[in-house]
Amino acid sequence: MTAQTAQQPAAPLTGEGVRxxxxxxxxxxxxxxxxxxxxxxxxxxxxxxxIYPFTxxxxxxxxxxxxxxxxxxxxxxxxxESNQRYRFLLEQGQTGLSVALDLPTQCxxxxxxPMARSEVGKVGVSLSTLADAxxxxxxxxxxxxxxxxTINGTAAIxxxxxxxxxxxxxxxxxxxTGTIQNDILKEYVAxxxxxxxxxxxxxxxxxxxLFSNDVxxxxxxxxIAGAHVHDAGATAAEEMGYTxxxxxxxxxxxxxxxxxxxxxxxxxxxxxxxxxxxxxEVCKFxxxxxxxxxxxxxxxxxxxxxxxxxxxxxxxxxxxLVSAQPYNNIIRVTIETMAAVLGGAQSIFTCAYDEPxxxxxxxxxxxxxxxxxxIAYESGIAKTVDPxxxxxxxxxxTDRMExxxxxxxxxxxxxxxxxxxxxxxxxxxxxxxxxxxRKLMTDCGETIVVGQxxxxxxxxxxxxxxxxxxxxxxxxxxxERYGSVKARRDNIxxxxxxxxxxxxxxxxxxxxxxxxxxxxxxxxxVGEMVQRLKARWGEFQEPVRL
Amino acid sequence: MTDATxxxxxxxxxxxxxxxxxxxxxxxxxxxALALRDAGAEVIYTGLRKSPExxxxxxxxxxxxxxxxxxxxxxxxxxxxDTVNYLRRAGATGVRVFVGGTIPAxxxxxxxxxxxxxxxxxxxxxxxxxxxxxxALAEQTT
Numbered sequence: 097m098t099a100q101t102a103q104q105p106a107a108p109l110t111g112e113g114v115r116x117x118x119x120x121x122x123x124x125x126x127x128x129x130x131x132x133x134x135x136x137x138x139x140x141x142x143x144x145x146x147i148y149p150f151t152x153x154x155x156x157x158x159x160x161x162x163x164x165x166x167x168x169x170x171x172x173x174x175x176x177e178s179n180q181r182y183r184f185l186l187e188q189g190q191t192g193l194s195v196a197l198d199l200p201t202q203c204x205x206x207x208x209x210p211m212a213r214s215e216v217g218k219v220g221v222s223l224s225t226l227a228d229a230x231x232x233x234x235x236x237x238x239x240x241x242x243x244x245x246t247i248n249g250t251a252a253i254x255x256x257x258x259x260x261x262x263x264x265x266x267x268x269x270x271x272x273t274g275t276i277q278n279d280i281l282k283e284y285v286a287x288x289x290x291x292x293x294x295x296x297x298x299x300x301x302x303x304x305x306l307f308s309n310d311v312x313x314x315x316x317x318x319x320i321a322g323a324h325v326h327d328a329g330a331t332a333a334e335e336m337g338y339t340x341x342x343x344x345x346x347x348x349x350x351x352x353x354x355x356x357x358x359x360x361x362x363x364x365x366x367x368x369x370x371x372x373x374x375x376x377e378v379c380k381f382x383x384x385x386x387x388x389x390x391x392x393x394x395x396x397x398x399x400x401x402x403x404x405x406x407x408x409x410x411x412x413x414x415x416x417l418v419s420a421q422p423y424n425n426i427i428r429v430t431i432e433t434m435a436a437v438l439g440g441a442q443s444i445f446t447c448a449y450d451e452p453x454x455x456x457x458x459x460x461x462x463x464x465x466x467x468x469x470x471i472a473y474e475s476g477i478a479k480t481v482d483p484x485x486x487x488x489x490x491x492x493x494t495d496r497m498e499x500x501x502x503x504x505x506x507x508x509x510x511x512x513x514x515x516x517x518x519x520x521x522x523x524x525x526x527x528x529x530x531x532x533x534r535k536l537m538t539d540c541g542e543t544i545v546v547g548q549x550x551x552x553x554x555x556x557x558x559x560x561x562x563x564x565x566x567x568x569x570x571x572x573x574x575x576e577r578y579g580s581v582k583a584r585r586d587n588i589x590x591x592x593x594x595x596x597x598x599x600x601x602x603x604x605x606x607x608x609x610x611x612x613x614x615x616x617x618x619x620x621x622v623g624e625m626v627q628r629l630k631a632r633w634g635e636f637q638e639p640v641r642l
Numbered sequence: 643m644t645d646a647t648x649x650x651x652x653x654x655x656x657x658x659x660x661x662x663x664x665x666x667x668x669x670x671x672x673x674x675a676l677a678l679r680d681a682g683a684e685v686i687y688t689g690l691r692k693s694p695e696x697x698x699x700x701x702x703x704x705x706x707x708x709x710x711x712x713x714x715x716x717x718x719x720x721x722x723x724d725t726v727n728y729l730r731r732a733g734a735t736g737v738r739v740f741v742g743g744t745i746p747a748x749x750x751x752x753x754x755x756x757x758x759x760x761x762x763x764x765x766x767x768x769x770x771x772x773x774x775x776x777x778a779l780a781e782q783t784t
Contacts, residue, residue, distance in 0.1 A: 199664035199715055203691070211693060214720035215664050288666015288690050328669040418765060453746060455716075528672040535673055539767040548765055560747075566716075640689040642675055 118544070123373040124333035124380075126496045132488035138495045145481040148393070149386035151494065153440045154405040158481030159472075164436075165443035166468050167244055167409065171196035171221035172455050173570035174577075175231035178221040182236065184458060188465055192274075193236070193243040194445060196220035197254070202289040204250050204626030207574050216571035219455075220246075223254065224574070225619045227581045229261045238262050242273035244319075244409070244443075249291040251278035252304045253625050255317070256612035263617070275316040275365060275409070278304055281342040284518045284636065286324040286527060291626060294515055296601075296633040300608065301346065302353045307609035309360050318346065319409065321367040327414040329531030332376040333497060336384050337504025338523070339366060341514045343388070347396065357396045361403030365442075368408060370432040371416040375493050377432065378484060381408065381439030383498035410436045413447025420558055421547030425449035429464065433471050438484050444468055454564045521639030528642075578621070585619045593618045598628040651776035653682035656706040660688040660697040662721040663713060670742055670764060671712035677768040678710075678775065694721055698728030701737055707779055708738040718745055719752060726756045738778050742771075 120128045129136065143149070146156030155161060168185055170193075171178045182193055197220040200212035207216045207224055216222050223229055233243075238261070247254045255276045262272055280297040283290045290297070301318065308317035322339030326332060343364065350360050366384075370377045388406035392398040412432035417425040426449045436444050446464040448456035456464065472478055484490045508514055508523075517523040537543040544550045597611040615625050659675040661668055668690055679685045686704055688697060701709050709729070713721055722741055729737055741753055742762040753761055759778040762771050 199666075203664045205664070211664065211691070214717040214724075215715055218716040283666070286669070288668060289664075328667075415764075419763065420765060453744060528669060528676065531669040532673045532676050535768060539769065563748075638689045640687055642672065642679070642685065642687050 119542075122376045122493070123371070124331040124376050124497065124500055126333070126376070126493065126500055128375075129489070129492070132492045134488060136488060136492045138492075142486060142491065145485075148401065148404065149389040150405065151382050151386045152482040152485045154385065154407065156481075158440070159437070159478035160481070163472055163478060164441050165192040165242065165409075166190050166465060166472075167192040167194045167443045167445050168461060168465055169194040169196050169246065169411065169445050170456075170461065171198075172219075173217040173221065173567055174573050175221055175223070175228045176573075177567065177570065179232050179234055179236075181458070181461075182232075185461065185465065186236070186241070188462055189469060190465055192443065193241055195232070195243060195245045195247075197245070197247055198222045199289070200224075201254070201622055202247060202249060204253075204291050204622055204630075206621050206623030207571065207578050209623060216574050217566065222571075222574045223257065224578050224621050224623070225581045226257055226260050226264075226616050227577060227619060228574075229257045230264060233261050233265070238265055238267045239271045242275075244275040244277075246277050248277050248280055248283045248287070249289045249297075250622055250626065251276045251280075252300050252608060252612055253616070253622055255304055255308070256609060257616045259312070259613055260616040269311050270313060272312045273314045275319050276304065277321055277367065278318045279321045279342065279367075281345060281514060281518060282321050282324055282339070284638075285338070285523050286328045290636045290638075292629065292633045293636050294519060296629070297636075298346075298349045299353075299604065302349050302355070303607045303609055305346075305350060305360055305363070306353065306355055307607055309355075309363060311609075313363075316363055316365040316407075318363075319365045319367040320346065323367050323369040323411055323414070325527055326369040326371065328527050329529075329534050330527055331530070332371070332373065332380045333500035334504050334530070335368060336380045336497075336501045338508070338514070339368070340384065340387060340391070340501065341505050341508045344391065344395075345514050351396075357392070357398055358400050358403050361392060361396075361398055362400070362405070364407075366406060366408035368410050369414050369416075370410050370412045370436045370439075371414070372428050372431055374431060374435050375490070376497070377435035378439045379490065379494040379497040380501070381441070382482075382485075382490075382494040383501055384408075385440070387498060387501060407442050409443035409445070410439075410441045411445045411447065412436055413451060417447060417449070417452045418545055418548045419452045419560075420545075420552070421556070422449050422452065422558065422560060424547050425452070426463065426467065430467055430471070433467055434475075434477065437471060437477055438482075440482065450561060450564070453560065455566065457562045457564045459562055519639065521641040524639070525641050581619055582621070590615075590618045590620055594620055594624060594628050597625065598632060601629050601632040650682045651772060652678055652779070655683040655708070655779055656686070656704060657683045657708045657710060657775070658686045658688065658697070658701050658704060658706045659710045659712065660692055660700075660725075661690045661712055662692055662694050662697055662725060663715060663717050664691055665713055665715035665717070665743075666690055667714045668712070670714070671710070673768070674710060674712070674742060674762070674771060677772055681772045681776070694724035695728050697725050698732055698734070701729060702732045702734050706737060708740060708775065710740040710742060710775075713741065713743040713745075716744070718743060719749060722753055722758060723756055726758075738775075740775060740778075
């Protein structure tokens with residue numbers, strides 16, 4: 097207190113800052129006991145980490161053998177600008193790349209398409225041909241750095257492009273590590289970058305996974321993601337329930353295609369959002385690990401433990417971050433990262449504090465990476481495996497979370513399965529209803545968001561910090577390279593590869609990956625490849641329900 | 643949970659909620675659509691990935707009083723300007739335009755200069771959004 101405020105009588109304190117303690121129920125609607133005791137546990141015996149069903153983690157030594165991958169989602173404008181940001185992040189100690197692609201690339205439009213014109217390079221980098229990918233990965237050792245692509249509708253194409261770049265770098269394909277998200281089912285529900293109808297989309301996903309298992313055995317050809325439905329409004333339990341249900345749909349499709357679950361099961365990975373409800377987040381991972389392991393063993397007879405493993409990456413932040421007093425977001429992300437580590441994540445992306453309103457600046461991106469490094473190297477929480485394991489409350493909450501997740505999965509089964517639920521728009525409607533509930537709870541103050549609907553200062557002037565500015569010439573330069581690549585391609589070879597792709601698309605049992613790789617090597621554009629596939633498969637018709 | 647006074651604030655109004663461009667984040671648009679409907683409006687939702695030209699055409703064909711555009715991809719300047727132009731070209735100058743999404747403060751003035759009547763971000767309470775839309779539409783009638 098300064099001398100001045102001590103002398104002047106302050107405005108009387110109204111007690112408005114004093115609030116009722118939060119209700120004893122978690123964000124997923126699970127009751128929270130005053131105190132948890134031994135008799136509340138369903139099963140007192142807890143297996144060791146690395147032992148089926150892996151509640152305490154898939155590895156015996158947790159993070160002692162290897163820390164999680166620090167993987168910051170990044171990309172904007174031209175391939176040159178993004179390459180520069182990647183090099184910066186790698187120099188700062190980031191251990192894997194995560195490529196953000198612009199919407200035209202994600203939705204299968206060339207940068208000159210009327211639908212794409214205003215979106216080029218905005219939410220990610222534009223990759224329209226192999227030439228862009230060559231620039232993006234310039235000077236980056238693809239044999240050592242793993243790269244994750246948040247790509248779905250055009251995942252097979254971007255994966256093909258990555259293989260083509262590796263070919264150009266002379267890196268053997270079997271050495272490649274990384275991930276393509278490649279999870280179309282949740283795109284229909286929450287993220288919206290679908291292109292083709294469900295059936296050919298599932299085929300394309302099976303093609304990538306079966307091809308990858310043989311050709312890039314260290315690569316994750318799918319990351320089944322609940323993140324976006326959680327961020328959109330679903331609770332942690334629903335996020336997990338929907339995601340595991342989608343996972344089963346992919347397993348069924350792969351088995352239908354003749355895939356061996358013992359083999360492809362080892363390369364299925366998952367992806368989630370971590371929001372601020374600490375124990376819901378920790379326990380959803382502990383519960384999901386054992387649900388997935390049991391499903392793989394009991395439903396599909398999987399014997400190899402590695403094919404029972406529930407491996408996952410996370411993103412911390414998203415819609416749990418707000419524009420009001422944005423520096424508070426740093427604290428939120430810290431709590432969320434702690435939950436991710438205590439939940440046993442294999443890779444973590446921490447959002448920057450300014451992401452609710454802009455692409456992170458170099459400063460805010462570095463701060464987000466530092467958050468992970470401080471937790472990894474200073475806090476000590478990664479020194480022992482599953483340090484929360486055995487706590488009465490954690491084990492009880494894990495049990496209850498497991499029940500909540502299984503209930504969600506049962507509801508989907510009762511409806512007729514995820515694919516029907518998506519094609520009917522039923523799941524989309526449920527997410528929208530949840531989003532409205534979450535919004536109304538925040539509007540009325542039942543859910544507290546510090547600095548936004550509680551503890552606001554009368555004179556609050558939200559300080560947004562440094563402003564990120566996208567180079568206004570970026571889209572011009574993207575279109576220039578696109579034009580020059582098109583002008584110097586071998587058009588005969590191009591047409592040959594595209595025609596073969598279109599033919600192969602008509603044959604259901606043909607794996608499209610070799611055809612797509614040929615197209616990429618011939619510098620076909622993403623839009624050209626998508627057009628050929630659309631000609632065979634048509635487009636997804638969105639069920640619009642309110 | 644809409645305030646009792648707002649229960650009928652939008653009765654008889656037709657409102658088009660639209661997603662221009664390629665942005666796939668539609669939860670905000672749907673939540674707003676539900677809130678406007680609860681307040682008595684007849685709400686039409688376009689679904690994802692619509693061109694400004696298409697949105698303007700639907701607005702005219704459906705004879706709506708207002709169009710709400712939801713953009714979270716950073717392309718709001720171009721997409722809103724294009725939609726407003728197509729509406730103007732179609733002679734639909736009476737249609738009120740609202741914008742929701744991730745809109746930086748520095749773009750507010752530009753959007754208002756295009757004639758946008760309300761700009762809403764995710765932090766704004768739904769009741770306030772409904773009240774703002776109702777007020778803009780009431781001004782139109784008087």
